[in-house]
Amino acid sequence: MRQVNIMMRIFVLLAIAIGFSQCSSTKKEKSTSEAPAFNLEEAQNLMTTNCFACHGPAEPGKRIAPPMANVRMHYLEGDISREDFVKHVSTFVTQPAVEKSKMPGAIEKFNLMPAMGFSEEMISKIALAIYETPEDSPIWNRFPSAHEDQDQTPLEKGRQMALSTKTQLGKNLMGAIKSKGTLGAVKFCNVRALPLTDSMATVHNAAITRVSDKPRNSGNQANQTELKHIETFKQMVATGMEMKPIMEEANGKVDFYMPILTNNMCLQCHGAPEEQILPTTIARLDSLYPGDKARGYGENEVRGIWSIHWEEETAP
Template sequence: MKLVIAALSILFLLSSCKNKSEGYEAQETNDALAIVEHPGKKLLETHCYVCHAPQGVGHDNRIAPPMAMVQNHYINSNTSKEAFTKDFLTFLEKPSEDIAKMPGAIRNFGLMPYQKFPQDALEQIADYLYEHNPLDETRPGQGKGMGRGMRRGMGQNDTLKNTLERKAEIGLEYALSTKQLLGQNLMTAIQKEGTLHALEFCNIEAMPLTKQMEDKHDAVIKRVSDKNRNPNNAANEEEQYYIAYFQEQIDLGNDPKPVVLPLGNQTRFYYPIVTNSMCLQCHGKPNTIDLKVLDKIKELYPNDLATGYEENEVRGIWSIVF
């Protein structure tokens, strides 16, 4: 398998200030990083890692094989990119035991259900998987770093960039590991008893599971929204600004990057929560949500605001302090 070095793409906003007429503005800075990232990496994290987490999940808690295992079954030293892409896409476009390359995974987890992906997403994910090892890409601080000689002579600005980059990696690790835990439990609830049961799961278990990750990482971890379902997840003024900021980036066709804001000895981290087809079962337009699900939402959340979304919209953000 071909392995190439990929850089984490991060936009760092060093500080924010409150403008009385326009709200919060991200202060422009020459220290902002804009390293190109393979688009398949973000798509893989968004659409695949909820079930195919690369690491950090015990075997008994898995609901699908890790992505590195999938990769190993599809790619060997003799596999061309064209052959891998064809096999990978053929299965995902119409999952079937007849063409599956992982019969053991089907015995353990069942046949993967069909999933709707954005246009061209599968091709970009396949391209990324052929060139990269998911395990290498999900270990903050464990990748290919600079040697001692390359660090000699680094200026203060370079040191600051590296510090902020590391903090962004930490924030992403906290956000994605919490998303992974919540997502896997949610998927298990859906698979066992359907969307109605998943709503009850979210109502009861989402906060305790998030608290579990707060304790693990010694951080304050919140999912907040300007259209919240749980009143405890309502975004404050600054958070609302960044929700709008991330949506603007998506509308412009940009891949939104994490926002890192120094707070003395602490760091505030923001990262978007973007809708996909699965989210719309409970967060889509009311006329597209099952009536029983709508009734359950009204029962559990009388003041719910969190419907009306389409795919690729910012439903909220991760707001993390560490």
């Protein structure tokens, strides 16, 4: 009992002391101990650099994600406070999930946004920028240019190229399966058919390929280095490790590798023949891809990798 009383007293004294010291401290001292003040322009740059590969301006037919101004509008619905706005956006971006969505139609149309592993601090800055940027601002129409991207680390660049390509591919594939069925969608799993010209690949002068140890199209056969990395990723899956991209930098050249995992949707074309791949699909695949090795996969297996290569621009 006595001990509790003493503890209580110490606590009260401490509270008073802290209270006083805060009152007497000058404003300047206070601001140095807190997070640096929010800078809208800096946060807007973070937004265009990190989000506009997918959410940036694009012709309606070429969109791979809803324009950010639309996202903003949906999240503003219902007289939401600034804090709640930031909270809702941050919660979704940290780990996108159907249950958290305020735009289920967008998931239908574009596929769920991939998780990107941004820091909490960066996400809340960006969320605030989305909130604070007015509806009619020209920022919404800004292209993520090479200049702004200099703030991005090579790892971020590689990841973003892989993810935006994947998003584009996923959107095309889902759309095709819905409108044409599995059979008609067969040619939509081809990355070379993607219009990568107006995306980040041009900005970074990058070569993006998708290769496999068991390719369907023999042109997608992984080379020795790539095979080695595929093995590493397979081990990561087997041991339940967190999947991290592999990056190698030498003489201004960057080599970036990121795993491609299967999900349930893939199995109608890459799963067990007859059971999951329908006979009609098998017949089509046989005629288009003699020597197809990409069958018999289950869920959450390494189907291949993104292999991305570019040269770092030297900063001026």
